[in-house]
Amino acid sequence: MKSKAISGIVLALLIASIVIANIGTVLAQLEADFDGDKDVDIQDVRRCARAFGSMDHDDPATSRIENATWDPVVDIFPEGGDGYINIFDLRQVCKYYGYGT
């Protein structure tokens, strides 16, 4: 009787840990859904790729306008963004490609 109760508690803890782990994944996947259509598809990758190489500010020391294609929504890596759209942001979108389809 006591071992069944312990097994039940262990099973409940296991299920709770799986649910908690998946909540983090789902939130990350939703973060990569830039257009809010509940899936991460080529449109989301395209939006990130369009901003690739941009920064949240223009560097006056260069002739290039770094913030011309800046899109703050696609700055998802590291968490909270870093002011640069680079391969790590694009990788994050591609990591969740196919979610919701």
Ligand SMILES: [Ca+2]
């Ligand atoms: Ca989408």
Ligand SMILES: [Ca+2]
């Ligand atoms: Ca970034």
